[in-house]
Amino acid sequence: MKILNEVIKNIKIIVRNWTSLSLLVLGPLLLILLIGFAFSGEELHNINLGIISEDKEIEHILNFTQGNINYFEDAESCIEKIKESNVHICLEFSKNFIKTSEEKIIPTGTINFYYDPSDKALANLLIEGIQKSLGLKAQEISITSAKTIFGKIQTLVVFLVGAKEDSENLIAEAYSIRKDLVERRDFLTNISDNFNPTYETIKNLQNIINTNNDFENSVSNLDEGIDKIDLFINSSMNYEDITNLTNTTANITELNLLLQSIKQELENIRNYGYISVSYINQTRENINLLIYQIDQIKFYLDEEIKRTDDNIAKLDKAIARIKEINSNLDTNLEELGKLKPELSKDLINPITTEFNPLLKESNIYLLFPTVLTTIIIFISMLFSNIVTLSELNSTAYLRSFIAPVKRYVFVTGIFLTNVIILLLQISILFIVAQLNFGVNILKNVKDIYFITIIVIALFSLIGMLIAYRFKSQQTSILITTFITLIIFLMSSTVVPVELMPDAVYMFASLNPYVLGQAAFNKIILFGSYSYLNEVYTLLIYLLIVSLGLFIVLSKERTRNH
Amino acid sequence: MKEIPILEFRNINKSFKDKTVLKDLDLSVYSKDILALAGKSGSGKSTLMKVMIGFYKPDSGSIIYKGKNITDNVNELRKVVGFTTQENSFYENLTLIENLRYYAKLYDIHKKDLNSYLSSILKSVELYNSKDVLAGKVSGGMKRRLDFAISLVHEPDILVLDEPTTGLDPLLVKSFWDIIKKFRDKGKTIIVTSHIFEELDENCKRICVLDKGSFTEVGEIDKIKSKYNAAKLSEAFEKIVSK
Numbered sequence: 001m002k003i004l005n006e007v008i009k010n011i012k013i014i015v016r017n018w019t020s021l022s023l024l025v026l027g028p029l030l031l032i033l034l035i036g037f038a039f040s041g042e043e044l045h046n047i048n049l050g051i052i053s054e055d056k057e058i059e060h061i062l063n064f065t066q067g068n069i070n071y072f073e074d075a076e077s078c079i080e081k082i083k084e085s086n087v088h089i090c091l092e093f094s095k096n097f098i099k100t101s102e103e104k105i106i107p108t109g110t111i112n113f114y115y116d117p118s119d120k121a122l123a124n125l126l127i128e129g130i131q132k133s134l135g136l137k138a139q140e141i142s143i144t145s146a147k148t149i150f151g152k153i154q155t156l157v158v159f160l161v162g163a164k165e166d167s168e169n170l171i172a173e174a175y176s177i178r179k180d181l182v183e184r185r186d187f188l189t190n191i192s193d194n195f196n197p198t199y200e201t202i203k204n205l206q207n208i209i210n211t212n213n214d215f216e217n218s219v220s221n222l223d224e225g226i227d228k229i230d231l232f233i234n235s236s237m238n239y240e241d242i243t244n245l246t247n248t249t250a251n252i253t254e255l256n257l258l259l260q261s262i263k264q265e266l267e268n269i270r271n272y273g274y275i276s277v278s279y280i281n282q283t284r285e286n287i288n289l290l291i292y293q294i295d296q297i298k299f300y301l302d303e304e305i306k307r308t309d310d311n312i313a314k315l316d317k318a319i320a321r322i323k324e325i326n327s328n329l330d331t332n333l334e335e336l337g338k339l340k341p342e343l344s345k346d347l348i349n350p351i352t353t354e355f356n357p358l359l360k361e362s363n364i365y366l367l368f369p370t371v372l373t374t375i376i377i378f379i380s381m382l383f384s385n386i387v388t389l390s391e392l393n394s395t396a397y398l399r400s401f402i403a404p405v406k407r408y409v410f411v412t413g414i415f416l417t418n419v420i421i422l423l424l425q426i427s428i429l430f431i432v433a434q435l436n437f438g439v440n441i442l443k444n445v446k447d448i449y450f451i452t453i454i455v456i457a458l459f460s461l462i463g464m465l466i467a468y469r470f471k472s473q474q475t476s477i478l479i480t481t482f483i484t485l486i487i488f489l490m491s492s493t494v495v496p497v498e499l500m501p502d503a504v505y506m507f508a509s510l511n512p513y514v515l516g517q518a519a520f521n522k523i524i525l526f527g528s529y530s531y532l533n534e535v536y537t538l539l540i541y542l543l544i545v546s547l548g549l550f551i552v553l554s555k556e557r558t559r560n561h
Numbered sequence: 562m563k564e565i566p567i568l569e570f571r572n573i574n575k576s577f578k579d580k581t582v583l584k585d586l587d588l589s590v591y592s593k594d595i596l597a598l599a600g601k602s603g604s605g606k607s608t609l610m611k612v613m614i615g616f617y618k619p620d621s622g623s624i625i626y627k628g629k630n631i632t633d634n635v636n637e638l639r640k641v642v643g644f645t646t647q648e649n650s651f652y653e654n655l656t657l658i659e660n661l662r663y664y665a666k667l668y669d670i671h672k673k674d675l676n677s678y679l680s681s682i683l684k685s686v687e688l689y690n691s692k693d694v695l696a697g698k699v700s701g702g703m704k705r706r707l708d709f710a711i712s713l714v715h716e717p718d719i720l721v722l723d724e725p726t727t728g729l730d731p732l733l734v735k736s737f738w739d740i741i742k743k744f745r746d747k748g749k750t751i752i753v754t755s756h757i758f759e760e761l762d763e764n765c766k767r768i769c770v771l772d773k774g775s776f777t778e779v780g781e782i783d784k785i786k787s788k789y790n791a792a793k794l795s796e797a798f799e800k801i802v803s804k
Contacts, residue, residue: 001666002666002667002669005663005666005667009652009655009659009663012654012655012659013652013654013655016654016655016695017654394652395646395648395649395650395651396650396651396652398616398644398646398650399644399646399650399651399664399711399712400664400667401616402614402615402616402639402642402644403639403664403667403668404636404637404639404640404668404669405667
């Protein structure tokens with residue numbers, strides 16, 4: 001009852017103070033609207049980009065639409081402008097960065113970035129944006145080039161397919177030629193086979209003709225015989241004895257006449273013989289000449305058969321080679337056939353990455369848990385500190401203090417007042433977030449309020465503890481602000497806690513602000529109920545701070561008494 | 562028959578760190594008395610008053626209320642003592658009646674008709690017509706009376722008034738003292754401090770002069786003035802503290 005009395009009194013006092021009232025209602029409203037408006041931007045703008053290059057074509061590659069482009073002759077003058085805060089980032093392009101080929105712009109070379117690292121968030125956004133733009137451009141160029149190459153390869157493939165068809169035809173033609181050659185060789189072989197016995201016969205005949213001189217010998221013998229006959233005839237006519245010997249002259253004369261006739265006949269034969277020998281010799285020569293020609297024919301025939309065989313063999317070899325080439329060509333054509341222009345992207349970007357953010361909400365939606373926690377810690381700590389200080393430094397405090405009431409009544413009263421007022425403020429924040437920024441508070445309203453109450457309670461108690469410990473308004477508010485700032489800075493809001501040294505990281509990861517933020521993130525963004533670990537830790541903090549407050553109040557009582 | 566003190570302080574000592582602020586103080590306060598408490602700055606007057614109202618607990622000594630030792634029961638003392646400060650000890654953003662209601666609940670006053678009771682208090686200090694006005698909006702004299710009224714909420718037997726008329730014009734001073742006397746007449750015991758000795762001389766019966774944490778004089782004002790051969794209390798006070 002007394003606590004309720006205390007709470008009602010405190011709320012009346014706060015509500016009746018116009019400054020407090022405006023801060024109470026308008027403050028959070030203004031805060032969330034301002035933050036909402038400020039964080040609603042998704043794109044960078046009013047950026048002054050410095051370019052160190054003589055080539056104005058770079059503008060087209062960058063496709064920079066977030067602000068103005070300023071050209072500089074050298075890096076130093078651009079860097080100077082960054083120092084003066086007139087330029088946000090400088091890009092130094094290497095010489096001849098832009099090349100033109102087949103009326104196409106091809107950028108190649110290096111780009112040096114100069115930026116102010118103290119403004120890391122902006123620098124990162126700018127670098128990321130420009131790299132993305134340049135990367136896309138480079139990729140676009142590479143893909144176009146690759147497409148051209150692949151197009152040419154495709155043309156080559158088509159040509160090679162045509163050539164392969166030609167070579168297939170060639171093989172067919174070669175086979176046809178080979179067949180002809182084989183037939184021709186067979187024909188020639190057949191001729192040769194048929195010719196050879198005749199040839200042998202002719203050769204034998206030639207041999208016989210050349211070696212058989214019987215006729216010449218016979219003619220010669222005949223000539224000798226005739227001569228002997230002639231000699232005999234002549235001698236018989238001169239030797240009468242011979243006539244006596246024969247006893248008949250008539251007979252001898254008749255014999256002579258006969259002999260003369262024979263002789264004449266023999267001479268005629270001999271003449272004919274000589275003529276025949278002459279003819280024979282002539283014929284022999286002719287036969288020899290003929291055989292020589294036949295030899296030649298045979299030689300050419302054999303040679304032709306051999307050459308045809310050689311040609312067939314060469315043709316077989318050529319066909320085999322062409323076939324081998326065709327086979328290789330098939331394999332290569334198959335591989336080349338796979339290189340299609342549509343594969344250019346895969347070749348340029350062999351690793352395809354896809355980023356899938358779990359949420360695709362607006363900035364303010366995503367930042368709402370952080371904004372909420374930040375507002376709660378700043379408002380809770382400062383508000384509870386100021387409310388407590390106002391009470392402690394109030395002229396009415398002495399009167400309240402000497403009332404026969406236990407201290408916890410006042411402390412609890414102030415604490416509950418703070419929690420109620422802050423819940424009211426945060427509720428306004430929730431309403432605006434729900435209605436204006438589409439943050440679905442209603443979906444998990446109980447859990448959100450549960451976490452909100454714990455966070456508010458914890459930071460209110462910290463603010464109160466500081467107020468009870470340091471009653472001087474100036475000192476107390478300064479200490480509260482300082483501690484709030486430490487808590488705020490030791491979180492991932494400015495720098496990721498994972499970047500901090502291990503010792504600080506330990507502290508930062510146990511930072512109640514970080515825990516509150518994590519709990520709000522889980523429930524507001526993901527609707528996950530795994531926030532209990534954070535809540536348990538926050539409750540432990542709540543217990544510790546309550547204990548601290550109890551100790552401070554006990555010391556104060558000891559001091560007074 | 563010897564009068565029994567309503568409140569007694571026996572051998573009271575109070576130190577802060579090494580500095581002794583109150584030293585072996587003995588004081589008896591009688592019913593319906595208006596006791597003036599005087600002393601130079603730094604004499605221990607404020608500390609003594611805070612002991613009287615239960616803000617400080619003495620390091621040693623006893624506090625006796627109506628014959629009962631309540632030294633260790635500071636809440637008992639707080640219930641019987643009302644306190645009016647030299648500053649306005651109330652909430653300016655509450656109305657006059659809300660201030661009274663707040664303190665009434667703080668003191669566990671559960672009257673059937675609390676509003677009537679609180680209204681009667683406001684009427685007694687002539688503030689009833691402004692009961693719904695914010696305390697911060699009323700005049701200086703009304704604020705002093707409101708402060709006085711708040712100290713009456715829990716119906717204390719003893720009222721400790723610290724410089725109650727500071728900053729008031731003479732007419733308001735007189736009016737305020739009239740109210741004090743009215744409550745004295747109703748049976749309240751008043752302990753009052755003031756730098757304006759004329760007021761004390763005119764309105765108080767007894768005075769105790771505190772110097773360096775000890776009483777240098779305690780007694781009826783007239784007797785003390787005679788003792789120091791002074792026409793005015795201020796003269797007597799100067800003589801006492803310059804001893």
